[in-house]
Amino acid sequence: MPNQYAYLGPAGTFSEAALRTLLPEAPVGTMVPCIGVDAVFTAVREGRVDGGVVPLENSVEGGVTATIAELINGAPVMITAEVAVPVEFTLFAREGVALADIKRVATHPHALAQCRDWLAANLPDAETYSVSSTAAAAQAVAEPGSQYDAAVSARIGGERYGLHAVAEGVGDHSAAATRFIYVERPGPPPAPTGADRTSFVAFISDDHPGALIELLNQFAMRGVNLTRLESRPTGGGLGKYCFCIDAEGHVEEARVGEALMGMRRIGTEVRFLGSYPRADGDTSPTPLRPPRRTSNDDFHEAERWLTRIRSGDVS
Ligand SMILES: O=C(O)C(=O)Cc1ccccc1
Numbered sequence: 001m002p003n004q005y006a007y008l009g010p011a012g013t014f015s016e017a018a019l020r021t022l023l024p025e026a027p028v029g030t031m032v033p034c035i036g037v038d039a040v041f042t043a044v045r046e047g048r049v050d051g052g053v054v055p056l057e058n059s060v061e062g063g064v065t066a067t068i069a070e071l072i073n074g075a076p077v078m079i080t081a082e083v084a085v086p087v088e089f090t091l092f093a094r095e096g097v098a099l100a101d102i103k104r105v106a107t108h109p110h111a112l113a114q115c116r117d118w119l120a121a122n123l124p125d126a127e128t129y130s131v132s133s134t135a136a137a138a139q140a141v142a143e144p145g146s147q148y149d150a151a152v153s154a155r156i157g158g159e160r161y162g163l164h165a166v167a168e169g170v171g172d173h174s175a176a177a178t179r180f181i182y183v184e185r186p187g188p189p190p191a192p193t194g195a196d197r198t199s200f201v202a203f204i205s206d207d208h209p210g211a212l213i214e215l216l217n218q219f220a221m222r223g224v225n226l227t228r229l230e231s232r233p234t235g236g237g238l239g240k241y242c243f244c245i246d247a248e249g250h251v252e253e254a255r256v257g258e259a260l261m262g263m264r265r266i267g268t269e270v271r272f273l274g275s276y277p278r279a280d281g282d283t284s285p286t287p288l289r290p291p292r293r294t295s296n297d298d299f300h301e302a303e304r305w306l307t308r309i310r311s312g313d314v315s
Contacts, residue, residue, distance in 0.1 A: 009033020092158030224293025
C-alpha cells in the first residue's frame with residue numbers, strides 16, 4: 001500500500017493546502033481527511049497513516065489550542081516537518097444568497113478571529129458559529145436546509161462544495177500566515193540541514209522564584225535563539241503551567257543538545273517534540289549581543305579541551 005498522509009479535513013482546508021505544499025508528489029488517493037485535529041493525531045498514533053498535518057500557530061491569533069493540547073498531553077508523536085501557508089479568506093454562500101441575506105456564518109475559530117473586523121463592519125447582525133475546520137463550514141453551508149447561511153473558508157474549500165463567493169479577501173490582516181506541522185510516530189529526527197528548529201515542552205516541577213529564567217538561561221548562555229514560547233495549563237490545577245518552546249537549531253548540534261541537557265540538570269521535565277528543517281530555510285546566524293563564543297565549533301573545541309585536561313594534557 002502506498003504511504004498515507006492525514007490532514008485536518010474535510011477536503012478543501014488550509015491544512016490540505018499545507019500537506020500539498022509539503023508533499024507535492026504524493027499520489028492521488030494518499031491524502032486522508034480527518035474531521036478534527038484529534039482525529040489526525042489518532043490516525044498517526046494508531047499507524048493508520050504515516051504522518052499527518054495540523055495547524056500549529058497563526059501569525060495573528062497565536063497557537064492552535066487543539067494541536068498544542070495533543071502535543072502536551074497525548075501519547076508522544078514527533079514533528080518532522082513544518083510549512084508556513086499564507087491564509088486568505090473568502091465568504092461563501094449558496095447560489096442566490098446575497099450579503100444582505102446572511103444571518104448565520106460558520107467557520108473555524110482561527111478564521112473567525114482573523115475576520116472579526118470585516119464581519120463586524122459588513123455583517124454586524126450576523127451570528128458566528130465555530131466548527132472543526134473552514135472546509136467543514138463550507139460543506140455544512142452546501143447541505144440542503146443548512147442551519148448556516150455562509151462560511152468563511154479558503155477559496156478551494158468553497159469551490160469544492162459548489163458555493164459562490166459573496167466577498168473575497170475578508171481577512172483583517174493581509175499578511176496573515178499559518179504554520180502547519182507534520183507529525184509522525186516517534187523515531188530518529190531527520191538529519192540536520194543547517195536551518196532547523198527544535199520543539200519541546202518544558203514542565204517545571206520544582207517551582208521557585210526565577211525557575212523560568214533559569215530554564216531560558218540554558219538557551220541564552222549557549223547562544224540558542226528561541227522562536228516561540230507559549231505557556232499552557234498542564235490540566236493539573238490552577239497555576240500549573242508548562243511551556244511550549246521552539247528553538248533554532250537541531251538536537252544533533254552541540255549547543256542545542258547541551259541546552260536540553262542543562263534543562264534536565266536543573267530539574268525541568270522535557271517532552272522532546274522533534275528537530276526538523278525550518279520552513280523559512282534561514283541559515284543566517286542570529287546576532288548575539290554581546291558577541292559570545294557560542295558557535296557549534298566553539299562547543300566542540302571546549303569539549304576537546306575538557307577531554308584533554310581530564311587525561312592530564314595541560315600543555
Ligand atoms: O480549517 C482549516 O482550513 C484549517 O486548516 C485550520 C485553519 C483555520 C484558519 C486558518 C488557518 C488554518
